[in-house]
Amino acid sequence: MAEAERIIGTPDTPEAAGAEPEPSDEQVGKPASGESSDADEPTADGAERPRGKRRIAVLFSVAAFAYALDLVSKMIVVAKLEHHEPIEIIGDWLRFEAIRNAGAAFGFGEAFTVIFTVIAAAVIVVIARLARKLYSLPWAIALGLLLGGALGNLTDRIFRSPGVFEGAVVDFIAPKHFAVFNLADSAIVCGGILIVLLSFKGLDPDGTVHKD
Numbered sequence: 001m002a003e004a005e006r007i008i009g010t011p012d013t014p015e016a017a018g019a020e021p022e023p024s025d026e027q028v029g030k031p032a033s034g035e036s037s038d039a040d041e042p043t044a045d046g047a048e049r050p051r052g053k054r055r056i057a058v059l060f061s062v063a064a065f066a067y068a069l070d071l072v073s074k075m076i077v078v079a080k081l082e083h084h085e086p087i088e089i090i091g092d093w094l095r096f097e098a099i100r101n102a103g104a105a106f107g108f109g110e111a112f113t114v115i116f117t118v119i120a121a122a123v124i125v126v127i128a129r130l131a132r133k134l135y136s137l138p139w140a141i142a143l144g145l146l147l148g149g150a151l152g153n154l155t156d157r158i159f160r161s162p163g164v165f166e167g168a169v170v171d172f173i174a175p176k177h178f179a180v181f182n183l184a185d186s187a188i189v190c191g192g193i194l195i196v197l198l199s200f201k202g203l204d205p206d207g208t209v210h211k212d
Contacts, residue, residue, distance in 0.1 A: 055140035056131045062141050066148025070183040071155065074170040081172060093176045100160075100168035101180070117157040117165045120150045135207035138198055143205075145191030152184030 077098045081087065086097035127147045134140055153169050160167035171180040202210045 053135075054131075055134045055137055058137060058140040059127075059131055059134060059144045059147065062144025063147035063151065066145055066183070066187040067151045067155075070148070070152035070187070073172070073183050074152075074156070077170055077172045082170075086174065095174050096172050097174040097180060098170065098172050099180050101171045102166070102168045117154065120154045120157065123147075123150045124154070130205060133206050136198075136203060136205055138194065138203065139205040142191045142194035142198065145187040145194070149184040149187035149191065152182070152187070 077096070081096060082098040084098075086095045088095045124147060127143050127150075130143065134143070156169040157167045158164055160170070162168070169182065169184075171182045171185075173182060173186075174180040204210060
């Protein structure tokens with residue numbers, strides 16, 4: 001009987017029958033040689049950083065919302081408030097008053113309108129290029145606010161009088177003892193503050209965290 005079993009051969013394991021061994025738990029989900037995983041990507045110092053979806057859609061969605069809100073508010077102010085008496089919102093502490101500002105945010109630098117226009121255009125280009133490396137949600141929101149605000153004021157510079165690239169920005173939010181500004185200025189300031197906070201926390205736009 002033993003001799004018959006030896007001649008016939010009764011495989012007790014997959015290896016004995018010529019079957020390939022099942023992959024181990026460590027091998028399951030591991031990329032093949034030469035392939036890279038979308039989950040992690042090595043950094044310059046050899047460490048791996050988590051990689052998720054790029055936050056480009058978030059950046060441009062926030063920018064589009066900020067830009068649209070600023071544009072609509074300025075259209076309403078020009079149509080309903082310009083050449084009219086200011087509207088008091090909170091007594092004399094806050095009111096809406098339409099003015100044309102040829103300078104930078106909050107009415108500074110009226111003699112450098114063209115320069116501020118070029119700076120705004122440069123900021124937009126830099127943010128668009130940075131979007132390719134953007135994986136951080138907070139950074140996407142911050143840059144979106146900056147982009148939307150810059151586009152809002154740049155639109156005024158290009159299309160409003162007295163001329164192309166010299167147009168005066170429409171401002172209307174007038175707190176007491178403070179410069180008059182608009183929603184684009186607010187978006188730029190909020191985005192800038194958020195970037196400063198993220199930098200202090202060590203969070204980079206690509207999602208990595210550095211420690212100084």
